[in-house]
Amino acid sequence: MESRSIRLAVIPGDGIGTEVVAEGLKVLEAVGQKVESTTYDLGAKRYHATGETLPDAVLDELRGYDAILLGAVGDPSVPPGVLERDLLLRLRFELDHYVNLRPVKLFPGVATPLGEARPEDIDMVVVREGTEGPYTGAGGVMRRGTPQEIATQESFNTAFGVERVIRYAFDKARSRPRKKLTLVHKTNVLTYAGDLWSRTLQRVAADYPDVTTDYCHVDAASMFFVNQPERFDVIVTDNLFGDILTDIGAAIAGGIGLAASGNVNPDRTAPSMFEPVHGSAPDIAGQGKADPTATILSVAMLLDHLGLTEAAAKVEQAVADDLLERGGNWTARSTREIGDDITARVAG
Amino acid sequence: MESRSIRLAVIPGDGIGTEVVAEGLKVLEAVGQKVESTTYDLGAKRYHATGETLPDAVLDELRGYDAILLGAVGDPSVPPGVLERDLLLRLRFELDHYVNLRPVKLFPGVATPLGEARPEDIDMVVVREGTEGPYTGAGGVMRRGTPQEIATQESFNTAFGVERVIRYAFDKARSRPRKKLTLVHKTNVLTYAGDLWSRTLQRVAADYPDVTTDYCHVDAASMFFVNQPERFDVIVTDNLFGDILTDIGAAIAGGIGLAASGNVNPDRTAPSMFEPVHGSAPDIAGQGKADPTATILSVAMLLDHLGLTEAAAKVEQAVADDLLERGGNWTARSTREIGDDITARVAG
Ligand SMILES: CC(C)[C@H](C(=O)O)[C@@H](O)C(=O)O
Ligand SMILES: CC(C)[C@H](C(=O)O)[C@@H](O)C(=O)O
Numbered sequence: 001m002e003s004r005s006i007r008l009a010v011i012p013g014d015g016i017g018t019e020v021v022a023e024g025l026k027v028l029e030a031v032g033q034k035v036e037s038t039t040y041d042l043g044a045k046r047y048h049a050t051g052e053t054l055p056d057a058v059l060d061e062l063r064g065y066d067a068i069l070l071g072a073v074g075d076p077s078v079p080p081g082v083l084e085r086d087l088l089l090r091l092r093f094e095l096d097h098y099v100n101l102r103p104v105k106l107f108p109g110v111a112t113p114l115g116e117a118r119p120e121d122i123d124m125v126v127v128r129e130g131t132e133g134p135y136t137g138a139g140g141v142m143r144r145g146t147p148q149e150i151a152t153q154e155s156f157n158t159a160f161g162v163e164r165v166i167r168y169a170f171d172k173a174r175s176r177p178r179k180k181l182t183l184v185h186k187t188n189v190l191t192y193a194g195d196l197w198s199r200t201l202q203r204v205a206a207d208y209p210d211v212t213t214d215y216c217h218v219d220a221a222s223m224f225f226v227n228q229p230e231r232f233d234v235i236v237t238d239n240l241f242g243d244i245l246t247d248i249g250a251a252i253a254g255g256i257g258l259a260a261s262g263n264v265n266p267d268r269t270a271p272s273m274f275e276p277v278h279g280s281a282p283d284i285a286g287q288g289k290a291d292p293t294a295t296i297l298s299v300a301m302l303l304d305h306l307g308l309t310e311a312a313a314k315v316e317q318a319v320a321d322d323l324l325e326r327g328g329n330w331t332a333r334s335t336r337e338i339g340d341d342i343t344a345r346v347a348g
Numbered sequence: 349m350e351s352r353s354i355r356l357a358v359i360p361g362d363g364i365g366t367e368v369v370a371e372g373l374k375v376l377e378a379v380g381q382k383v384e385s386t387t388y389d390l391g392a393k394r395y396h397a398t399g400e401t402l403p404d405a406v407l408d409e410l411r412g413y414d415a416i417l418l419g420a421v422g423d424p425s426v427p428p429g430v431l432e433r434d435l436l437l438r439l440r441f442e443l444d445h446y447v448n449l450r451p452v453k454l455f456p457g458v459a460t461p462l463g464e465a466r467p468e469d470i471d472m473v474v475v476r477e478g479t480e481g482p483y484t485g486a487g488g489v490m491r492r493g494t495p496q497e498i499a500t501q502e503s504f505n506t507a508f509g510v511e512r513v514i515r516y517a518f519d520k521a522r523s524r525p526r527k528k529l530t531l532v533h534k535t536n537v538l539t540y541a542g543d544l545w546s547r548t549l550q551r552v553a554a555d556y557p558d559v560t561t562d563y564c565h566v567d568a569a570s571m572f573f574v575n576q577p578e579r580f581d582v583i584v585t586d587n588l589f590g591d592i593l594t595d596i597g598a599a600i601a602g603g604i605g606l607a608a609s610g611n612v613n614p615d616r617t618a619p620s621m622f623e624p625v626h627g628s629a630p631d632i633a634g635q636g637k638a639d640p641t642a643t644i645l646s647v648a649m650l651l652d653h654l655g656l657t658e659a660a661a662k663v664e665q666a667v668a669d670d671l672l673e674r675g676g677n678w679t680a681r682s683t684r685e686i687g688d689d690i691t692a693r694v695a696g
Binding site for chain 1: 428432433460463465482485487488489494495496498502503506507508534535538539540541543547566568570571573594596598599603604
């Protein structure tokens, strides 16, 4: 599809979302790929104006695009969780983004809080399940506000949902030099779900004799991210554990300003959605302080997903070069300056 | 109770559990406190010999002690989760250990993977709920082993259970110089449970005007443990989030060999149980390689819980001195050597 243009839906969202998305689009254009983009004003503003988070008609329209680029959603003026659940999570569920793909990679030149870690120690990919687990919203409350209140949350795990994400993770592991896949769960406590995940991993492993597998409880894995990150190559895990692990991953790989992600529908029955792992950061919104690098790396993932691997590599290389120079020779740059610097490398 | 002796139940358990508990007891005796201890052979051996994990009669007997010291349970020869659930978690539940108290403290001289962190940056206490949340074992499976399998896990949260642990955490925060309490949850996704936790925190806060409170999502908190640990003083959180956070805590504070914990029943309707956060580590069991420091610090917590604050402080100081010397002047020591060194300081 090198020649035809990408039909892209853009959801800048709230806070710094709009700022970082602008830089992502700049880089995307510089890569020489034709793009027809349409911007959707979903987020806090629309919610306040119309009460809508994600109207069905908009969702239907979004299905027609090749991909979606999202900035960030969430604003203190909206009741907590409304935009996260009714917009962000709803998009992930409705568009069947069953793989939430989150590379954790320390680029050369980037400062990490881990004193001794080198780039070769931190180079993994977390394949986080994106459509089930404790994220479905199931649960309830009884006698709310009384001393007898009971609140429940339910985690749903299906053979269908677990197997497809595990197969994806095996394919991903096979494509990497180390060919190692680690399942992260809490099988000793969450026994029903853990049993399904473990059995499925073992069964699918028979189809991938070239991939080494192991297992790690989520508490130990969280510790190993900090003191033995080199232990991991590809990780497959449930929605909630993946949420936690990838934030630790962002921390060790230089911060949330660099962490990219793809909400991927590998079956391509709907567009995939790419977004930085960070949130809308209302505290620094509008100040030109946000780092657009995570969004730009998400654009590279988007290109890769669309089969534009050369363009993807070009963007990632431009980011790597920029980070290397930054590391040696740091001066604080604005959101736009970082975007401009990376754009120049991509174009030049 | 300075004068009368402590009636102590000891459960060395499996793997390195027996090795580290021996050192813990040595230190306890050196502190000059009379102890009458009874050892219980719960763990893998008993399970294989009799099929029992925690017989009701033993549980009843355990209720009669002042406190319990536990090493670690779990062995590869036992089906995964059996000892964890039917012994360890059952003790926590039956003895109503609703506070799982886990200090995260970087002692001077101890190496941390965080390059820039100083002891004053890492000094917090995690108050982990110990009797409900996703740990109750609730859930089920349907059509197991078929492509239509569904496995569920349920998290139970009660006003009763949430309020009592939050009150404990407020008291703990009040007793510390910073007087800051952070609730960690995932209110934007686990909305029913999150709502109960948030509302309860807000309500109880009215009784503690001198304590500052804030809130942090578990993913962000996990990241901040790595790149802004100084942000935290006292944390209160649910059973599963606490499990994960305290392993990250162990990593940043110098490793799992130093992390102590207390399973506390603050109402004293049953004995509290003190144990290192680490597991039975079958890979290094029997080799004298395990670090008993976590167990010794757990003994200090035990003494403190029994009101023997001077003795507790003495043990903690002995550990601190030992760690400081180790930091400057490291030679590998065996489990017993470390125990002996700390014992000598306590006795001297
Ligand atoms: C905003 C929130 C619902 C979301 C999640 O929990 O998935 C975010 O933390 C993420 O990781 O993308
Ligand atoms: C062994 C396991 C059941 C236990 C837990 O999850 O609580 C352990 O990880 C801990 O933190 O004490």
